[in-house]
Amino acid sequence: xxxxxxxxxxxxxxxxxxxxxxxxxxxxxxxxxxxxxxxxxxxxxxxxxxxxxxxxxxxxxxxxxxxxxxxxxxxxxxxxxxxxxxxxxxxxxxxxxxxxxxxxxxxxxxxxxxxxxxxxxxxxxxxxxxxxxxxxxxxxxxxxxxxxxxxxxxxxxxxxxxxxxxxxxxxxxxxxxxxxxxxxxxxxxxxxxxxxxxxxxxxxxxxxxxxxxxxxxxxxxxxxxxxxxxxxxxxxxxxxxxxxxxxxxxxxxxxxxxxxxxxxxxxxxxxxxxxxxxxxxxxxxxxxxxxxxxxxxxxxxxxxxxxxxxxxxxxxxxxxxxxxxxxxxxxxxxxxxxxxxxxxxxxxxxxxxxxxxxxxxxxxxxxxxxxxxxxxxxxxxxxxxxxxxxxxxxxxxxxxxxxxxxxxxxxxx
Amino acid sequence: xxxxxxxxxxxxxxxxxxxxxxxxxxxxxxxxxxxxxxxxxxxxxxxxxxxxxxxxxxxxxxxxxxxxxxxxxxxxxxxxxxxxxxxxxxxxxxxxxxxxxxxxxxxxxxxxxxxxxxxxxxxxxxxxxxxxxxxxxxxxxxxxxxxxxxxxxxxxxxxxxxxxxxxxxxxxxxxxxxxxxxxxxxxxxxxxxxxxxxxxxxxxxxxxxxxxxxxxxxxxxxxxxxxxxxxxxxxxxxxxxxxxxxxxxxxxxxxxxxxxxxxxxxxxxxxxxxxxxxxxxxxxxxxxxxxxxxxxxxxxxxxxxxxxxxxxxxxxxxxxxxxxxxxxxxxxxxxxxxxxxxxxxxxxxxxxxx
Numbered sequence: 001x002x003x004x005x006x007x008x009x010x011x012x013x014x015x016x017x018x019x020x021x022x023x024x025x026x027x028x029x030x031x032x033x034x035x036x037x038x039x040x041x042x043x044x045x046x047x048x049x050x051x052x053x054x055x056x057x058x059x060x061x062x063x064x065x066x067x068x069x070x071x072x073x074x075x076x077x078x079x080x081x082x083x084x085x086x087x088x089x090x091x092x093x094x095x096x097x098x099x100x101x102x103x104x105x106x107x108x109x110x111x112x113x114x115x116x117x118x119x120x121x122x123x124x125x126x127x128x129x130x131x132x133x134x135x136x137x138x139x140x141x142x143x144x145x146x147x148x149x150x151x152x153x154x155x156x157x158x159x160x161x162x163x164x165x166x167x168x169x170x171x172x173x174x175x176x177x178x179x180x181x182x183x184x185x186x187x188x189x190x191x192x193x194x195x196x197x198x199x200x201x202x203x204x205x206x207x208x209x210x211x212x213x214x215x216x217x218x219x220x221x222x223x224x225x226x227x228x229x230x231x232x233x234x235x236x237x238x239x240x241x242x243x244x245x246x247x248x249x250x251x252x253x254x255x256x257x258x259x260x261x262x263x264x265x266x267x268x269x270x271x272x273x274x275x276x277x278x279x280x281x282x283x284x285x286x287x288x289x290x291x292x293x294x295x296x297x298x299x300x301x302x303x304x305x306x307x308x309x310x311x312x313x314x315x316x317x318x319x320x321x322x323x324x325x326x327x328x329x330x331x332x333x334x335x336x337x338x339x340x341x342x343x344x345x346x347x348x349x350x351x352x353x354x355x356x357x358x359x360x361x362x363x364x365x366x367x368x369x370x371x372x373x374x375x376x377x378x379x380x381x382x383x384x385x386x387x388x389x390x391x392x393x394x395x396x397x398x399x400x401x402x403x404x405x406x407x408x409x410x411x412x413x
Numbered sequence: 414x415x416x417x418x419x420x421x422x423x424x425x426x427x428x429x430x431x432x433x434x435x436x437x438x439x440x441x442x443x444x445x446x447x448x449x450x451x452x453x454x455x456x457x458x459x460x461x462x463x464x465x466x467x468x469x470x471x472x473x474x475x476x477x478x479x480x481x482x483x484x485x486x487x488x489x490x491x492x493x494x495x496x497x498x499x500x501x502x503x504x505x506x507x508x509x510x511x512x513x514x515x516x517x518x519x520x521x522x523x524x525x526x527x528x529x530x531x532x533x534x535x536x537x538x539x540x541x542x543x544x545x546x547x548x549x550x551x552x553x554x555x556x557x558x559x560x561x562x563x564x565x566x567x568x569x570x571x572x573x574x575x576x577x578x579x580x581x582x583x584x585x586x587x588x589x590x591x592x593x594x595x596x597x598x599x600x601x602x603x604x605x606x607x608x609x610x611x612x613x614x615x616x617x618x619x620x621x622x623x624x625x626x627x628x629x630x631x632x633x634x635x636x637x638x639x640x641x642x643x644x645x646x647x648x649x650x651x652x653x654x655x656x657x658x659x660x661x662x663x664x665x666x667x668x669x670x671x672x673x674x675x676x677x678x679x680x681x682x683x684x685x686x687x688x689x690x691x692x693x694x695x696x697x698x699x700x701x702x703x704x705x706x707x708x709x710x711x712x713x714x715x716x717x718x719x720x721x722x723x724x725x726x727x728x729x730x731x732x733x734x735x736x737x738x739x740x741x742x743x744x745x746x747x748x749x750x751x752x753x754x755x756x757x758x759x760x761x762x763x764x765x766x767x
Contacts, residue, residue, distance in 0.1 A: 135661060143661065174550055175575020198551055205558035206551075208726055209567040216568060217726060223569040227578070230545070236573030306568075315726050 012410040017048045019361075019401060020331055021072035027360050028068055031329035031338060034061040036196070040082030040096065044324045045073035046333060054324070057086040074333035077324035080194070090322070097200035100207065101325055102214075103317040104162045105190035106155035117150035117376050148407070150376060151189040151335075156354060159190040166193060166311045167346050169214065173236045183342040185354040187332030191342070192325060204321055211318040216310035221299040224306070229287060242286055244305035250278055261300045266293065336361070336401035356381045361398040368400035369393075372409040378402070420530035428482035429519045430531065431489035432512070432596060445487050447494070450611045461488035462495055463617045469511030470504070470624055477515065496600050498610045499621050509596035517589035521582060528585065535591040539584060540576075546584040547576045556590040561722065561740040640679055644749030646742045647731040648724055649673050656687065665719070665727045668706065669742070673718040675707045676743060718742050 035041050038061060044054030054077075058064040068076065079086065080101045084094030106114075120133040124142035136143050163183065170176040170193070180197040202210075212218050224241075231238045248260075249270060257267045270277060281289040290298045317323055326332070326339045337358040342348055356362070362381055372388035379385070380399045388403075392412055395403070403409035427436040449455055461484055465475045478485050489512075496508050520528060525541045532539045538549035550572060557565045570577050579587075610618055645653060652670040656662055662670070667688070674684050681703050688699045701710070708715030720741050724730045735752065739745045 172574060173572040202551070202554065203558075206554035208722065209554055209558045212722075212726060213567040213572075215726075218563060218566045218722070219568045220563045220566075223564050224571075227569065227571045231571040231573070231578055237571045238573070319726065 008410045008412075012404055013048065015411045016336070016401065016404050017072065017074075019336070019397070020048075020074060023331060023360060024068040024072040028329065029065055031340070031360060032061075032065065032068070033328035033341060034064055035078050035327075037082045038064065040084070040086055042079040042081070042083065042086040042093070042324070043327075044077045045071065046075040047071055047073050055087050055089065068330075074331075076327040076330035078327050080323050080325050081321055093322075095321065098321045098323075100195040100199040100202060100210070101317055101323065102166060102193040102195075103186070103190065103314040103325075104159050104166060104193075104312065105186065105188075105314055106151060106159045107149070107189060108312045108314055109155075109158045109162055111155050111158045113152055113154045114149075117152055119148040119150075121146045121148060149189070150378075150406070152376065153355070153379065155189055160349060160352075162312050163191040163193065164346055164349055165309070166214065166313065167349065169237075169240070169311065170195065173240070174210075178344040181344050183344065183349055184328055185337075185340050185342055185352070185358050187326060187330075187337045187339040187358060188335050191349075192339070194325075204319060207319050207321065208315075211313060211315040214311045214313055215315060216306040217315075219303070219306045221302040221306070224302050225290070225295075225299055228302075229290070238286070240309050241302060241305045242281075244309040245301050246278060246281060248301065248304060248308060249281075250274065260304045262297050263294075266297050331360075332405075334405050336398070336405045355379055359398050361396075361401065364397040366397065367394040368397055369412050370395065370400055370403065370409045371412040372403055375403055375406075375408050420526050422530075424482050424486075425479065426527065428479055428485040429477075430516055431486045432516075432592065432599075433534070436486050437490065440487055440490070443483065447490075450491070451613050455613065457484060458487045458491055459613055459617065461485070462491035463620075465489070465492040465512075466495060466504075466508060466621060467624070469508045470621075473507070473511055473514065474518075475511045475515040477519065493600060495614060495617060495621070497602065497604050498608075498614060498618055499625075500603075501622075501625055502601075504621070504625060505597060505600040509593045509600055512596055513589045513593035516592050517585055520585045520588060525581070528581065528588070532584065532588055535588060535595070537584075537588065537591070541581065541584070544581060545578055546581055547578055548584060548587070550575050550577050553577045553579070553587070556587045556594075559590070561738075640674070640677060641750060641753055644746055644753045646736065646739075646745040646749065647733050648729055649718075649742055649746075651731055652729075663727075665724075666729055668716075669718045669724065669729065671703055672706050672716045673742060673746075675703070675715070676717055677746060681707050681709070721745075 039057065039059050041057065042054065043056040043058065043064070044052065045056070046052050056067075058067065079098070081093075081098035082096050084096065085092055088094075115131045118132075119128055119130050121128040122137035122140060122142050123144045123146055125137060125140040127137055127139035128148075129138075133145055133147050137145060167181070167183065170181065171178070176195055176199075177197075180195055180199075182194045182196075184192045184194070186192050228238050228241065248256075252260075252270075254267055254271055257270060258264075262270075280292070293301070317325070328339050328341055331338055337354065338360050340354070340358040342352045359380060369392065371392050372386075373390060375386050375388045377384060377386040378399070380396075380402070383396075383399075385395060385399045388409075400409075404411070422430075422433060422435045424439070427433060427439055430436070450459070461478070465488060468475050492508070496504055520531065525543070529539065529541045532541070537552045539552070540547045550567075553570075554567065557567070563569055567577075570579075642650070642653075649670060652662055652666045655666075656670065671684055671688070674687070675681070681700070684703050684707075685696065685700050688703065689696045704710050706716045718741075719727075721730060721736070721739060724742070735748050736745055739748065
């Protein structure tokens, strides 16, 4: 029994590898987007049979495509940095610069739906449970636990909302031009933003400052308050904080306001007279509003507003100036979807649907027979599939590949 | 938006800021040449150059000396040459800092046209108003990201379309940082291999070198003080306790703990022993990693633990009252040691005895 399960897994792996290989020998040439200055980049790959290889470099796009064709990796990465000697070991590479990169992943954002679709499995005793992964298996005490994260549309929407916040801050607060910014769908649960131009020379300390700024780490509300009063124009960050305070006050319940630590008298006046107070804030501006609210309360509101309007980036990615990031146009080994270009503007992101656009196999109509252990309902383009629970099904390639890559199904046909 | 460089520097300006390109042009015009360095008339210039360096070492700042502008201007390149002959990293840092502090003190009283001219000379894109200034965010980050006071953190600045608003004083602070950088670069530039110091330099070089060695004895290294659990910073203590309790630590925490312990003088064997007491560890891999951190492999650099701000970013910072204004866990350990040992003493010497 155990042996035949092993064979099913092997067949499934071979099937997936075969599809990836087909992708890299034909379709990939239209989708792969090689990084600028390709010859200065380090590449790394996860190969189906050999695991991770890195410190590889290519002279040109053709060299890269050739390699992909010959090796059809399950995942492809390149360094956001460009080097003198990209294929040397880490110490001898000679760092020249690196794009500033941001990673927004549903993993880092709290969504209520995760409890419904994320599971973990103990690899020793196969015990599994919903929700966040514990340190040890409560059943057998083993510590080799595997996450089975699903990605659903609600998670993707949450990641997209977060990405929109990021784009807004980058352009209105940091002054990043659209030409220097590209948004990508990661191929799984989030988005990558690559920023090029002068930022490429930033050292790690400066990148940390940018990450902390976005996450709200190290913010001091009393300093911020002074600075807001001093800021001439109501644009940029000041506007963001004002909007956040406005949002907080217009939707918060008395309990929420109490949790922020506001004085009872202020909470009462907000509850009784919300519209008038908010109206005054809009008309009289921040300075007058601050005077009326009082210093203690305004500091608490600012602290909350900074937190509320912060962006949940994965700071490790932004800080690491040697980071390998997924190659645009390559397939994600856990989904069979592509990392694909969204565009440079908020509008392009607003209209973007990864489940219709990161699907290179959408035109493959032949069905694949597979056995699905368990999968929630999901969508590819306009078609819904599932939920499946221990059943044999026949699906078009793209949704079938998703289930196989996710490890919740095996080939049965 | 940078100011156009229409400002003309006067002789007095050049005496204040002798590192400007215009200062060397001026010296050329008045017929000053280093070829004369052994001539009698050069003696006061060399004396002032020497006093610039001694003031830097003793007081940490060079005096203003604006009484004789020409002497002040000419003595600066000579001082630079002296420092380059001595070739000492500590002196380079100390002197660059002291000259930049001198410039900073002077700049605080200057009109905005001069501040603007200097700022743009140093590559700042700035717009200077009366009490405040606006600086392009990347220029701000280049220098402000080194400071640890929360007031300098970008998160506490109100950014608007790439511009950071700051006070004139704060801008001057950043300008002096840029001056320090560019001086450090000039002072560390090696002289040609066959360059011999002029005879008039010899006594000065000996004097400076001996002052330097006195200083080093006084402020010697303070690490390698040994392991005292009660003195550990709370973040490291938590990692240490977790590891001993058999808990799994994230990578950054493992790195922090290992590099911290190696820096306070534990041996690779001690650290490996601690790490392999956890159930899932492999001694060979652990040893390899610890040796790498200790600088025995790979890049051969000994790693220091991450700073407090890095730990904060990774969510590993735990603060207590001894952490106040501390930027680095090793500094916090020194404070902790002082408390454990019994509060005495100022710096490292006491600790070394302990």
